[in-house]
Amino acid sequence: xxxxxxxxxxxxxxxxxxxxxxxxxxxxxxxxxxxxxxxxxxxxxxxxxxxxxxxxxxxxxxxxxxxxxxxxxxxxxxxxxxxxxxxxxxxxxxxxxxxxxxxxxxxxxxxxxxxxxxxxxxxxxxxxxxxxxxxxxxxxxxxxxxxxxxxxxxxxxxxxxxxxxxxxxxxxxxxxxxxxxxxxxxxxxxxxxxxxxxxxxxxxxxxxxxxxxxxxxxxxxxxxxxxxxxxxxxxxxxxxxxxxxxxxxxxxxxxxxxxxxxxxxxxxxxxxxxxx
Amino acid sequence: xxxxxxxxxxxxxxxxxxxxxxxxxxxxxxxxxxxxxxxxxxxxxxxxxxxxxxxxxxxxxxxxxxxxxxxxxxxxxxxxxxxxxxxxxxxxxxxxxxxxxxxxxxxxxxxxxxxxxxxxxxxxxxxxxxxxxxxxxxxxxxxxxxxxxxxxxxxxxxxxxxxxxxxxxxxxxxxxxxxxxxxxxxxxxxxxxxxxxxxxxxxxxxxxxxxxxxxxxxxxxxxxxxxxxxxxxxxxxxxxxxxxxxxxxxxxxxxxxxxxxxxxxxxxxxxxxxxxxxxxxxxxxxxxxxxxxxxxxxxxxxxxxxxxxxxxxxxxxxxxxxxxxxxxxxxxxxxxxxxxxxxxxxxxxxxxxxxxx
Numbered sequence: 001x002x003x004x005x006x007x008x009x010x011x012x013x014x015x016x017x018x019x020x021x022x023x024x025x026x027x028x029x030x031x032x033x034x035x036x037x038x039x040x041x042x043x044x045x046x047x048x049x050x051x052x053x054x055x056x057x058x059x060x061x062x063x064x065x066x067x068x069x070x071x072x073x074x075x076x077x078x079x080x081x082x083x084x085x086x087x088x089x090x091x092x093x094x095x096x097x098x099x100x101x102x103x104x105x106x107x108x109x110x111x112x113x114x115x116x117x118x119x120x121x122x123x124x125x126x127x128x129x130x131x132x133x134x135x136x137x138x139x140x141x142x143x144x145x146x147x148x149x150x151x152x153x154x155x156x157x158x159x160x161x162x163x164x165x166x167x168x169x170x171x172x173x174x175x176x177x178x179x180x181x182x183x184x185x186x187x188x189x190x191x192x193x194x195x196x197x198x199x200x201x202x203x204x205x206x207x208x209x210x211x212x213x214x215x216x217x218x219x220x221x222x223x224x225x226x227x228x229x230x231x232x233x234x235x236x237x238x239x240x241x242x243x244x245x246x247x248x249x250x251x252x253x254x255x256x257x258x259x260x261x262x263x264x265x266x267x268x269x270x271x272x273x274x275x276x
Numbered sequence: 277x278x279x280x281x282x283x284x285x286x287x288x289x290x291x292x293x294x295x296x297x298x299x300x301x302x303x304x305x306x307x308x309x310x311x312x313x314x315x316x317x318x319x320x321x322x323x324x325x326x327x328x329x330x331x332x333x334x335x336x337x338x339x340x341x342x343x344x345x346x347x348x349x350x351x352x353x354x355x356x357x358x359x360x361x362x363x364x365x366x367x368x369x370x371x372x373x374x375x376x377x378x379x380x381x382x383x384x385x386x387x388x389x390x391x392x393x394x395x396x397x398x399x400x401x402x403x404x405x406x407x408x409x410x411x412x413x414x415x416x417x418x419x420x421x422x423x424x425x426x427x428x429x430x431x432x433x434x435x436x437x438x439x440x441x442x443x444x445x446x447x448x449x450x451x452x453x454x455x456x457x458x459x460x461x462x463x464x465x466x467x468x469x470x471x472x473x474x475x476x477x478x479x480x481x482x483x484x485x486x487x488x489x490x491x492x493x494x495x496x497x498x499x500x501x502x503x504x505x506x507x508x509x510x511x512x513x514x515x516x517x518x519x520x521x522x523x524x525x526x527x528x529x530x531x532x533x534x535x536x537x538x539x540x541x542x543x544x545x546x547x548x549x550x551x552x553x554x555x556x557x558x559x560x561x562x563x564x565x566x567x568x569x570x571x572x573x574x575x576x577x578x579x580x581x582x583x584x585x586x587x588x589x590x591x592x593x594x595x596x597x598x599x600x601x602x603x604x605x606x607x608x609x610x611x612x613x614x615x616x617x618x619x620x621x622x623x624x625x626x627x628x629x630x631x632x633x
Contacts, residue, residue, distance in 0.1 A: 177396040183357055185461070186385030187413040195413065199400050 013142050028149045035095050035148055042087040047078045050087075062267020069263055073256035082234060082253045089230035089257060092220045096152050097213050100159035104212070108167025109193075118168060125161040133158050133219050141226050151223030151232075159216040166208025170201035210265050217258050231257070283465050283497050284331040284354055289363035291349050291521075294320030301361050311521060323349040325521040326363075331465065336491055336498045338512030339523075340505055346521035347501045351467050354499060355388045356380060367465070385414050389458030393470040395450045397442040403429065403453050404438040410461040421460070428456040431490060448479040455487065459494070466491070468500040472507065484510050505544055509553060517541055534558050550587055550623050557583035559590075559622030560604045560612030570601070575610060578603040583611060587622055590614055 017024070042050065051074045059067035077086040111118040136157050140150035174197045182192035198205075224232020231254050238247025292300045292314065300318040303309045311322040324346045331337045341347040352358040353365055356372050365372050367383060375383060389410075397406050404422060405412075407429050411421035429438055432452040442450055451471055458466050468487075472480045488511050491498050502508050508515045509529040516526035517537075525537035533553055536542045560583075563575065579597045581590060583606050593602050594616060604612045614622075 175394070175396070177392050177394045178398070180352075180357055181390075181392065181396040182413075184355060184384055184388075184390040184467075185410040185413060185457075186381035186383070188381065191413045195409075196398065199398065 009139070010142075013139050017143060024143055028144055031095065031149050031152055035091055035152070038091040038094055039088055042091060043084060047074075047083045051075065051078065058264060058267070062264060066263050066267040070260055073260040076256045077253045080249045080253055082231060082250060085229070085231045085234050085250070086253055086257055089217070089220055089232065089254070090261075092148060092152060092155070092223075092228060092230055093213060093216050093261070096155035096159055096216045096220065097209075099152070100156045100212055100216065101163055101209065103156070104160045104163035104208075105167055108164045108208075109171055111164070111168045112171035121164065125164060128157060129161045133222055134225065137223065137226050146227040148228045150226055151220060151228030154223060155216045155219040158219040159212045162211040162215055163208045166204055166211065167201075170204030170208065171197060173204060174200040206265070210262060213261050213265060214258060217254070217261065221254055281333040282330045283333055283368055284329075284499070285364075285366045286327060286329050286350075286354065287364050287366075289327045289350075289353055289360045289365060290325055291323040291346075291353060291358060292320045292361045293323055294318065296320055297361060305362065322521050323358075324353060324360075327518075327521075327523050328363075329516055329523065329526065331497050331499055333464070333497055334492070334495050335513045336488065336500055336511055338500045338502060338508035338515045339518055340502055340508040340515055341518030342503055344520075345518040347503075347518050348469060349521075350518065351469050351499055351501050354467060355384055355390065385410065385461060387463050387465060389461060389463040389466040391451070391454045391458050391466065391468045391471045393473055395442075395447075395454045397450055397453055397457075399442055401441075402438065403434065403440050403442065403445070406442065406453055407438075407456045407460050410457055414461070424462070425456070425460045428459040429453070431459060431494075432456045432486070446479075448475050448483060451475065451483065455490075459490075459496075464497060466496055466498045468498055470501050470503065473503065480507070481510070487511065505548060509548065517544065529553050530555060530558060551591075552586045552588055554587050554622050555583065556581055556585045556590060556602075556604045556614055557612070559587065559618045560614045561618050562612055563610060566601065566613040566615065569615075573601075575603055575613075578613070580605045580610075581614070582606065587619065590619055594619065 045053075051071065054074060055067050055071050058070040074086075077083055107117075107121065111121050133154065136154040137150060140153045144150040144153060178196050178200055179192060182196045187195070220228060220230065221232040221235060224230065224234070224236040227233070231250050234250035235247055235254070237243070238245075238250055290301065290304065292304075294300065296318040297320050300309075300314045300320040300322075303317065304314065309317070311325050314320050314322055327346075327350055329337065329339075339347045339350060349358060353360050354367070356365070356375075360373060368387060370383070372380065372383065398409065401409070404425055408421040408425035411424060416424075426435070426438060429435060432455055434449065434452055434456065437445065437449065442453065445453065454471065471487075472483050475483065484507055487498075490496075500508070500511055502511075505515075512529065514526060515529055515532055516523045517532065517540075518524070519540055525532055525541055527535075530553055532541060533545045533548060533550060536545055567575075578601050579593055579599050580603045581593055583604050585593075585604075590602060594600070600616050602614045603610050604614060
């Protein structure tokens with residue numbers, strides 16, 4: 001006897017497609033618009049100017065070393081002839097991470113407060129993390145067809161678990177006496193959340209954000225398979241044409257972007273004068 | 277500043293922890309079960325059992341107990357950080373269990389300050405911002421709250437440190453910030469949950485004296501939790517001794533030392549120096565008993581002390597004057613006599629047996 005969950009899932013996705021086409025069209029439209037906006041914002045200035053701005057910002061936000069690193073990483077993308085693809089990838093990651101955080105952050109807080117919510121979410125997260133990521137691409141493509149939108153959807157699904165888990169961990173880890181303090185001075189629950197819990201949870205939250213960004217980057221590259229464009233498309237092209245040079249260049253550009261994003265978030269989010 | 281106005285009135289309060297606490301409470305009220313039976317029948321831990329206490333305006337009330345005695349639970353029942361299972365707690369005449377969330381917040385913000393053993397300072401905020409935090413969450417404007425916080429920090433001697441971060445301060449200074457934060461909101465009652473326990477002995481004594489002075493100067497009432505009887509005696513106007521969730525004795529330090537309620541208290545007070553604790557009125561013998569023992573000596577020839585003179589002062593008087601006895605005069609009337617014998621018994625913590633020959 002065999003059991004094929006796809007036999008159940010495929011018709012339901014067809015049904016969704018037939019009956020909620022309008023909804024998906026709107027989603028596609030919104031994501032495409034935001035994505036296009038960010039992409040053109042990144043590409044409107046010449047590459048040299050963008051690099052200069054990032055380097056200066058990195059210097060003030062995270063110090064000299066990160067600024068030098070930013071120069072090296074972005075410089076590599078530029079001279080490697082992959083500037084446009086890199087910016088497209090960064091735009092994809094920004095949108096995917098923003099949406100993943102918007103979903104994972106409130107759910108993570110809820111899971112930290114209620115054991116039952118966490119118990120319900122945990123197996124779902126386990127599945128989300130262990131299913132090979134390109135499996136998400138199939139239904140995403142079935143619903144949204146090829147392009148950047150299914151790539152983003154699959155990336156969001158992949159980016160949610162680390163952010164959600166670490167949000168829960170971060171809020172669990174807020175010292176009880178700080179929460180008691182909030183209650184004892186008569187603070188409202190919302191005030192306790194924003195002024196006591198959030199600052200105390202921040203270091204762990206930042207780790208979550210960092211993980212979310214890096215995993216999203218990995219997924220966005222994979223999504224080159226479904227026509228997401230960007231560096232993923234270059235890698236795919238290198239693979240299908242067996243072009244070692246292109247594949248390697250695109251691969252190294254991805255590493256450069258990943259290292260840059262990682263150091264930038266860590267540096268900017270680990271401020272020197274504050275937080276012990 | 278001391279008056280008879282009761283600010284916190286805690287009556288027969290119980291706190292039962294555990295999944296079956298509701299049933300356990302039913303059994304306590306219905307069948308009069310005790311702590312042990314509750315644990316055996318329902319698997320519930322009784323944190324506080326039938327505790328009653330009253331804190332009056334201007335009074336420092338110490339609750340002394342070892343870890344696990346329920347003292348930290350008890351203090352949290354007073355501002356409803358923990359909900360009582362049974363019994364009532366009234367603050368300034370209002371039952372806090374009946375308050376809605378907004379009223380409870382208002383009461384905590386305005387009337388009951390709290391200082392924690394762990395200090396609980398927010399690391400990303402300066403000393404000033406920490407001290408002003410209570411007013412900040414109440415929505416007081418920056419200038420007003422900073423002014424109040426600066427005044428409170430000045431009272432605890434931290435005026436030069438207001439722009440520093442907590443991690444730059446020593447443990448003792450951090451706890452001063454905690455105290456200043458509680459004072460900034462100007463509550464009538466301050467709950468002190470083992471505030472000085474983590475400090476080294478010298479700093480601790482200094483803070484104890486300062487805290488008592490400050491509380492008395494400002495007319496604050498305080499409930500002060502400690503596991504250290506010396507501390508309770510130094511600070512407290514009255515002391516309650518807790519064991520296994522039960523208040524086994526309460527009274528002034530002198531009452532507790534001179535008349536311990538049971539062997540547990542006896543053991544506790546054994547090491548306590550009586551020199552400054554026990555007063556003349558507790559060790560003196562009646563005048564006629566003294567006359568019978570020393571028929572030839574005139575009462576007027578004896579040096580005199582007040583009934584509030586402590587043993588240390590009495591020893592000073594006896595060694596200084598060379599007399600064997602001191603007449604204790606209250607408003608010019610002689611109410612008793614302290615002899616060297618009664619004084620020695622007092623040092624040991626025993627009262628002179630009244631009928632002794």
